[in-house]
Amino acid sequence: MSLSAQFPEPIKLASPHYAELVTTSNFSFLRGGSHPEELVAHAMAAGMTALGLCDRNSFAGVVRGYGTARDNKEMSPDFRYLVGVRLVFADGTPDIIAYPEDRIAYGRLCKLLTIGNKRGEKGNPELHLKDLFGLGDLAVSDIHGPPEDFSQGQLFILMPDEANWGLTEKTLDHLCRQAPDRVWIAGVPRFDGHDRSRLARVDALAHRHGARMIASNDAYYHQPDRSIVLDVVTCIREHVTLEEAGFRLSANAERHLKLPEEMARLFADYPDAIAQTQVFAGRIRFCLSQLKYNYPEETVGNGETAQQTLERLTWEGAAKRYPKGVSDAVKRSLWTELCLIGFKGYAAYFLTVHDIVNFARYERKILCQGRGSAANSAVCFCLGITEVDPTQRTLVFGRFISTERDEPPDIDVDFEHERREEVMQYVYQKYGGRRTGLTANVTTYRSKSAIRETAKVFGVSDDTIASFNQLHWGWGSKLDLRDLATLGLNPDDPVLAQMFEVVKVLRGFPRHLSQHVGGFVITRDSLESLVPIGQSAMDSRAIIEWNKDDIDVLGILKVDILALGMLSCLRRAFELLHVHYDKQYQLTDLLSEETGQGPMDKARVYAMTHRADTIGVFQIESRAQMTMLPRLKPSRFYDLVIEVAIVRPGPIQGAWCTLT
Known part of the structure; x- marks a missing residue:
């Protein structure tokens, strides 16, 4: 008898269906130990059916997780x-996890979070339980029409406050009365020897009020070794060292995403708690892909559609740009671009930028210039958004808009830095504060800040921290512990090794949200039903919780209104030429020099670059640029384009070029 006949094939048990629905990422700012991308990737690899990201009073990190799930489908x-x-909540109410069932319920949550942001300080929203049901003061005063019950369409998971079971039961009773059949209470093992009695108590509490217990591990990081990272960010938040932290830190390293099999084992006495994760997830129909962006129509009131208006303005502009007649090549380019813009539905976006540029240039006499990939567009040139004729340059429109790339166009427009605020206020006045907001910047830990904050938590002295920063570990460089020997420290010290392992992870962690310099998001409907709006230092400005990368993932259009000091210099130069020499120049006249049609000799200008005499010249005044210019000796504008592209962090760090 063969061995295979003696020993049958092992029985393969199907993995239990489990979804982790209480997950905190590092976008709860100093309260989570993993990026949203890491949590989603780990959940997918672990065989979970779903993962829900629920950060603290914020949707700031949800797009990061969505992108990972979509790209790894x-x-x-x-x-x-x-x-x-x-x-x-600021009133002591136990934490409540809320999930919107549909798009409308998601909009209600965004409005609720906006109320918390307006009432609280920056980075610290203030919500009360009555706000959830539309009974708070700001809910009544800030929302047009009758007060809105933000709890409608939400599924709730109550997190028990084990220090106050009475308040927990009172809150559960209130929730179940307000949202019948939409409330669960989380059963979370704490691994402290009392889990059996804890889960029994939660299950009994749920049954008394017609709710259900749902299984969760209340995860704050994706794998156990991130426990120390959570401890460190907790100490940073509380301004204490690890020795001083005491009970502020987690009692163990169990707050990670666990395998479905492990969760089933932990809830072996309550299999329905595992099953309820599937019931809960099955009721949610909302996905971020449903955020269909509704851009303002930008119609002019004469019966034309936005596309018809754009085509009319484009051909009118072409007649002005080419007074001797529009060539067949230009006509082909314009028709190709207009057809593609119409196919992608971007006509209103181009009209918005055209309107802003016209306001600045003709009503306020502000110098402005479109740049970036928009300079590849003949339509932008004819609309006056850019001053670069793409027919006279080797430019590719596909870099700007393409059927192959599902990305929105990005038109950056520079304005005189001293007068940009006039343009920004025009945008707010035209579209209104409820439909206009600036994108956020996510401020992250870089090498020096990560080393400084982590070293403080580990109790390292200030002078030693200053010595660490003298080692010049930059953003893109590796942390080499052998360098510590030059400071008289032991590179093999396990505490130092652990500290720098945390530093490696902390680099890139979000610290807080700040204001983008000028990236506007404009909507046809209320912006606060698309994304929560946060606090700004200026009362007249609204800031959304997503940055430019997030809105690119969701296909949301933005208009970049940027400030450039060199445009202010050019305006003054034009004014001086007019006053002292009675000469009138425009930006287009500067480009004509390159083709030999201008009033001045370009060779003299390029000769100055050969001597590195470029202090005060935009883009080529840095030390690195001044080192490269005498070696390349540019003689035409495209030479400068190449030179500027070379002297960038990427080519230098990749050892593609050296400046020595």
């Missing part, structure tokens, strides 16, 4: 990424 086709929020 082939790896786990049935995996679902769910968007929720952990509502943390």
Whole structure:
């Protein structure tokens, strides 16, 4: 008898269906130990059916997780990424996890979070339980029409406050009365020897009020070794060292995403708690892909559609740009671009930028200039958005808009830095504060700040921290512990090794949200139903919780209104030429020099670059640029384009070129 006949094939048990619905990322700012991308990728690899991201009073990180789930759909086709929020209240109410069932409910949550942001300080929203049901003061005064019950369409998971079971039961009773059949209470093992009695108590509490217990590990990081990272960011938040932190830190390293099999084992006495994760996830129909962006129509009131208006303005502009007649080549380019713009539905976006540029240039006499990939567009040139004729340059429109790339166009317009505020206020006045907001910047830890903050937590002295920063570990460089020997420290010290392992992880962690310099998001409907709006130092400005990368992922259009000091210099130069020499120049006249049609000799200008005499010249005044210019000796504008592209961090760090 063969061995294979003696020993049958092992029985393969199907993995239990489990979804982790209480997950905190580092976008809860100093309260999570993993990026949203890491949490989603780990959940997919672990075989979970779904993962819900619910950061503290914020949707700031949800797009990061969505992008990871979408880009890795082939790896786990049935995996679902769910968007929720952990509502943390200032009135002592236990935390409530809220998930919108549909798009309308998601909009209500955004409005609720906006109310918390307006009432609280920056980075610290202030919500009360009555706000959830539309009974708060700002809910009544700030929302047009009758007060809105923000709890409608939400699924709730109550997180028990084990220090106050009475308040927990009171809150559960209130929720169940207000939202019947939409409330669960989380059963979370704490691994402290009392989990059996804890889960029994939560289950009994749920049954008394007609709710259900739902299984969760209340995850704050994706794998156990991130426990120390959570401890460090907790100490940074509380301004204490690890020795002083005490009970502020987690009692163990169990707050990570666990395998479905492990969760089933932990809830072996309550299998329905595992099953309820599937019931809960199955009721959610909302996904971020449903955020269909509704851009303002930008119609002019004469019966034309936005596309018809754009085509009319383009051909009118072409007649002005080419007074001797529009060539067949230009006509082909314009028709190709207009057809593509119409196919992609971007006509209103071009009209918005055209209107802003016209206001600045003709009403306020402000110098402005479109730049970036928009300079590849003949339509932008004819509309006056850019001053670069793409027919006279080797430019590719596909770099700007393409059917192959599902990305929105990005038109950056520079304005005189001293007068940009006039343009920004025009945008707010035209579209209104409820439909206009600036994108956020996510300020992250870089090498020096990560080393400084982590070293403080580990109790390292200030003079030693200053010595660490003298080692010149830049953003793109590796941390080499052997360098510590030059400071008289032991590179093999396990505490130092652990500290710098945390530093490696902390680099790139979000610290807080700040204001983008000029990236506007404009909507046809209320902006606060698309994304929560945060606090700004200036009362007249609204800031959304997503940065430019997030809105690119969601296909949301933005208009960049940027400030450039060199345009202010050019304006003054034009004014001086007019006053002292009675000469009138425009930006287009500067470009004519390159083709030999201008009033001045370009060779003299390029000769100055050969001597590195470029202090005060935009783009080529840095030390690195001044080192490269005498070697390349540019003699035409495209030579400068190449030279500027070479002297960038990427080519230098990749050892593609050296400046020595």
